[in-house]
Amino acid sequence: MEKNVLSPKMLIRKRLFRNKLAMTGMFLLTLIFLFTFLGSILTPYGETEVFRTTETKEQEVAKAECKYKVISVNSVYEPPSSKHLLGTDGNGMDILTRLIYGGRISLLLSISVVAMELLIGTVIGSIAGYLGKWVDALFMRFVDIINCIPSLPLYIILGSIMDYYKLDGGIRICMLCLILGLFRWSAVARIVRGQILSLREQEFIVAAKAAGIKTRHCIGRHLIPNVIPQLIIIATMDLGNVILSEATLSFLGLGVKYPYASWGNMLHTVNNIYVMTNYWFVWIPAGTLIFLTVLGFHFVGDGLREALDPKRKHT
Amino acid sequence: MKKFLFKRLLQSFLILFFVGLLIYSMMRLLPSSYVETRARTLSQQPGAKSYDEWLVQLKAAYGLEQGILPGYLHWLGNALQGDFGDSWQWNKPVITKFQEVIGYSIFLAATAFILEIFLSIPAGILAARRQYSKLDHTITVVALIGISLPSFFFATILKYLFSVKLGWFDLYGIVGRMHEQYSPFKQFLDVAEHMLLPILTLTITNIGSLIRFTRTNMLEVLHSDFIRTARANGLPEHKVIYQHAFRNTLLPLITVLGSSLPELFGGALITETLFQIPGIGYTAYQSMVNGDIPFSMFYMLFLAVLTLLGNLLADILYAAVDPRVQMV
Secondary structure (H helix, E strand, O other), rough: OOOOOOOHHHHHHHHHHHOOHHHHHHHHHHHHHHHHHHHHHHHOOOOOOOOOEEEEEEEEEOOOOOOEEEEEEEOOOOOOOOOOOOOOOOEEEHHHHHHHHHHHHHHHHHHHHHHHHHHHHHHHHHHHHHHHHHHHHHHHHHHHHHHHHHHOHHHHHHHHHHHHHHHOOHHHHHHHHHHHHOOOOOOHHHHHHHHHHHHOOOHHHHHHHHHHOHHHHHHHHHHHHHHHHHHHHHHHHHHHHHHHHHHHHHOOOOOOOOOOHHHHHHHHHOOHHHHHHHHHHHHHHHHHHHHHHHHHHHHHHHHHHHOOOOOOOOO | OHHHHHHHHHHHHHHHHHHHHHHHHHOOOOOHHHHHHHHHEEEOOOOOHHHHHHHHHHHHHHOOOOHHHHHHHHHHHHHHOOOOOOOOOOOOOOHHHHHHHHHHHHHHHHHHHHHHHHHHHHHHHHHOOOOOHHHHHHHHHHHHHHHOOOOOHHOOOOOOOOHHOOOOOOOOOOOOHHHOOHHHHHHHHHHHHHHHHHHHHHHHHHHHHHHHHHHHHHHHHHOOOHHHHHHHHHOOOHHHHHHHHHHHHHHHHHHHHHOOOOHHHOHHHHHHHHHOOOOHHHHHHHHHHOOOOOHHHHHHHHHHHHHHHHHHHHHHHHHHHHHOOOOO
């Protein structure tokens, strides 16, 4: 009789694919990635293309005793139509197109921030955990200090400093990326350190050491691979969390700035109550996309946690 | 125990010292003309001191003529005596402004926190008891939705639905137009009504992580041997769950309570700002955006102290509740 043998990797994959939540999340994320990365081919408009009105809209505004005639040149806040599927925003730009480009910035930014936090966190955590003693104590106090700095106020202050210097939008995005990455790695460092502290005492490391392995290789080839499952879970969840942070900052007007689009700064317009109440198509799609993307990452992360958990019942 | 406390306290102070240094250096990185600009705007306010006076005062108050480290020590010396300087944004001592606004934040955060606890712990336990059932999946999905909702978007939707469409609440502010004419009891009701949407926002967006946390810990406990023994002995299920299992999930919950200290007293920055609740979060936000260095420094240090205090509190409570934990 043929026995059905499954490798651990296959088991994990099987468990993950059977998890409806994780699959829903995966589906959501695939759609969103396709939308943001291939959407720009489908849309005929550019990110910062401004549309003029064909017919001059004249509006009479009575103010005190005078009467003004307001002639709008740009087609602002145009409701959804076949020409602009989601209408136009306050600058007369196509909202659907800006959603596509904005999403790309949010996703790329979040991926690079998570890559950065994983790199810094793993290096610091593994060195501290492996070397122990005073190195460990020193590094961990450093982690404590980073952990203690309140992140949101810090981002707000740095954002307004960038405002003060009137930095160019492109540089701002890079800076944002750097700042978010530099202050997020403490959780990763703690987890890596904790894992390595317990792994360090196990036989396979003792054997590797007895064989005269270099410290660098011992950490890189034997210890880090054992932490990777946890890191994958954190990374997936954090991809969502970074998108949330970026969106919050952009929403406050301190993150990604005009003329660049981002889902967060598209929601910035709701601070104008008139826009919020009268033009739902300006802010609801952007907010929904942020929500769905973060939800997708959390669903997948949760599924991974269940699938990678060795204690789980094998049913 | 005493030795442990002493060690931890010493460590906390050391960490605080460096956190302060880091924040201070950052503030010093602000453009140097910044203080001059501030002095100019401050001197233009009605009834303010002259430009030169402000400039001298600002430079002296923050030790700007000195290097970063002496300047920091100078600031720290003042701060230790409870003198955080005058806020540039609010034109009064930082501490006075802090005392004016902290009450709103505590009221808002504490109410939301109590609601969170009462909703999320039973939900987490329920989900754990029926692992992989429909109920468990529903609770998990609700929790993840709560975690993923951007608070600013959720708050805006609430405002759109309840303030604009239904007209039940004011869009923002803490009191209504007729507030002054009301009796004290009605005044309280007025404030409470204005707090309703912010509390709802906070509760929904924070509830998720607490549900997940309770569920994970409860599951771990339910799979342990002593629960099996209790069941084998024929103990009624509610006794197993609420007397034996739940007590053990209390332990990790203490850590969560400790770490939510900054949330409780530090104000919900985004929610307060969106609803313009004049709590510490909204005040700090305005200060930070307008470059009010004294208040921002104070606020960030205040949050750092809360974080450290929360950790310390969690450690102490942990040892007090669980006799297996030894403090070394």
